[in-house]
Amino acid sequence: MNDALYDQAIIAEARSKTGAGRLEHPTVTAECDNPLCGDRITVALGVEDGRIVDLAHKTRGCLLTQAAASLLARHAKDADPAKARELRDAIEAFLKGGEDERFAILTPVRNAKSRWDCVTLPFQALADAITDLERRA
Amino acid sequence: MRSIRQDFPAFDRLERPLHFLDNAATSQICRPALEALLGFETEDRSNVKRGVYARAERASAAFDDARKSAAAFLNAARPEEVVFTSGATLGLNTAAHILEHRLEPGDVILVSLLEHHSNLVPWQLAAERRGASMRAIPVTDDGRLDLDRLDELAKGVKIVAVTHASNVTGAVTDVQRLRAFCDATGALLVLDGAQRAAHGPLDVQALGCDLYAFSGHKCFGPTGIGVLWGRYDLLDSAPPFLGGGEMIRRVNIERSTYAPPPHRYEAGTPPIGGAIALGAALRWAMAQDWTALEEQERELAGRMLDGLAAMPGCRVYGSTGTQARIGVVSFELEDVHAHDVCQLMDSDHGVMMRGGHHCAQPLMERFDTVATARASLAPYNDAADVAALLDGLLAVRRKLA
Numbered sequence A: 001m002n003d004a005l006y007d008q009a010i011i012a013e014a015r016s017k018t019g020a021g022r023l024e025h026p027t028v029t030a031e032c033d034n035p036l037c038g039d040r041i042t043v044a045l046g047v048e049d050g051r052i053v054d055l056a057h058k059t060r061g062c063l064l065t066q067a068a069a070s071l072l073a074r075h076a077k078d079a080d081p082a083k084a085r086e087l088r089d090a091i092e093a094f095l096k097g098g099e100d101e102r103f104a105i106l107t108p109v110r111n112a113k114s115r116w117d118c119v120t121l122p123f124q125a126l127a128d129a130i131t132d133l134e135r136r137a
Numbered sequence B: 001m002r003s004i005r006q007d008f009p010a011f012d013r014l015e016r017p018l019h020f021l022d023n024a025a026t027s028q029i030c031r032p033a034l035e036a037l038l039g040f041e042t043e044d045r046s047n048v049k050r051g052v053y054a055r056a057e058r059a060s061a062a063f064d065d066a067r068k069s070a071a072a073f074l075n076a077a078r079p080e081e082v083v084f085t086s087g088a089t090l091g092l093n094t095a096a097h098i099l100e101h102r103l104e105p106g107d108v109i110l111v112s113l114l115e116h117h118s119n120l121v122p123w124q125l126a127a128e129r130r131g132a133s134m135r136a137i138p139v140t141d142d143g144r145l146d147l148d149r150l151d152e153l154a155k156g157v158k159i160v161a162v163t164h165a166s167n168v169t170g171a172v173t174d175v176q177r178l179r180a181f182c183d184a185t186g187a188l189l190v191l192d193g194a195q196r197a198a199h200g201p202l203d204v205q206a207l208g209c210d211l212y213a214f215s216g217h218k219c220f221g222p223t224g225i226g227v228l229w230g231r232y233d234l235l236d237s238a239p240p241f242l243g244g245g246e247m248i249r250r251v252n253i254e255r256s257t258y259a260p261p262p263h264r265y266e267a268g269t270p271p272i273g274g275a276i277a278l279g280a281a282l283r284w285a286m287a288q289d290w291t292a293l294e295e296q297e298r299e300l301a302g303r304m305l306d307g308l309a310a311m312p313g314c315r316v317y318g319s320t321g322t323q324a325r326i327g328v329v330s331f332e333l334e335d336v337h338a339h340d341v342c343q344l345m346d347s348d349h350g351v352m353m354r355g356g357h358h359c360a361q362p363l364m365e366r367f368d369t370v371a372t373a374r375a376s377l378a379p380y381n382d383a384a385d386v387a388a389l390l391d392g393l394l395a396v397r398r399k400l401a
């Protein structure tokens, strides 16, 4: 059952490292830790005219966290920040069984509850960054 | 030949091999402990020290016997030196409580970079309450306490609290040198025996420590029970930690007088079944041939270490030798996260092990890493377990690296 956790789609998404890197002049950054394993992700956003024009993440984590970070980059870039923040709740709803095309490759994670935090970590960092941004505005 | 596995119910009815290599976290319960637990809960279950009927008398007697067994396992001077706790964590918190009133502002508690958070945070809290400070014995590149540095760390040290064996590198501490240091400085010596206690009976008098803590669930007993051993005069030198029943002599509304040790530190109804079962587990341990078991563990650890050394892109944290260590081995596969390793080792290869920081974040930092994979041995492990581990790791590497 868990074997499917490491199917080719997830491995490929992790390896794609979509959005991995750093921004020269981020508008806002947020860092999030997974206390269970010490994994850490930093998400940096470049926001202009109410749109996320740039996104980079630095991810120190397992394959699942890396795959989730890549998905995050795909779906948050070019989005309106408030909309992007909703991804945090969307990923959780998906893990609990809700349909969501955007996260389809993560379906095997539904059966591995001990790894849910690995997948939500990048989305939590994004949500934290956006909350910080709004607080400043 | 009779296999030691027959003493472990976990191996009774297996549909596929059980390659359990997470013994440093929790070991399997031995049959005498499980039977003692069942026996108490069905035949004798009642509270201790309060009932006058025969069932309660039996429960109290079994509970007292458990304390005697723990005292024998530790070679304690008397059973009253054995305090039942919920585990090593409560034991170490109680130890910090017992010693903290000796601290003056500016005094130092000496710990080490090898410590489990359970032997770190209680001392930090005590230091904070007393205006004392923390200092740490550094760790060598091969994961041992760097005791050559002791002298330069000595100033102001009142308490030394270190692990007897590391839950990450498996290094066994040279207690003799720490004892000499404490003799020279007058510091008190506390040992975290959570890992060491799973490797056979102890002699706290020969070790020369002042307090010693361990957990039942790591040494083939049930969860929820552990032991804090202390020299009687030390146990008798501090006020209670928690208040409640069992720990008092006389109670008035304004104040109470306290029972002598060990009851002073055992407020409330104790985990009676757990203590009785732990006693049985410790008696089982005392009946084993630990010379042979150590030899077996050394041989298996050697295979594991050799196999890991031969694996491309594998880094072992800690000594790669088999001396002065227990069979706890931490490592990392290049480009594969420890949690991914452990998940696949279970799902594809039926090998249970642990990945993470092992509640030893200062040590992870020392090694400049975040999470390691860890395989840890118990007497019921065999060559097939080590082969499954090494074969599995090669397959995981092929799949993910």
Ligand SMILES: Cc1ncc(COP(=O)(O)O)c(C=O)c1O
Residues within 6 Å of the ligand: B024, B025, B086, B087, B088, B089, B090, B116, B118, B119, B163, B165, B166, B167, B192, B194, B195, B215, B359
């Ligand atoms: C070295 C060490 N100390 C303390 C502990 C804490 O033990 P427990 O969680 O049983 O209280 C552990 C176990 O995790 C350990 O390995």
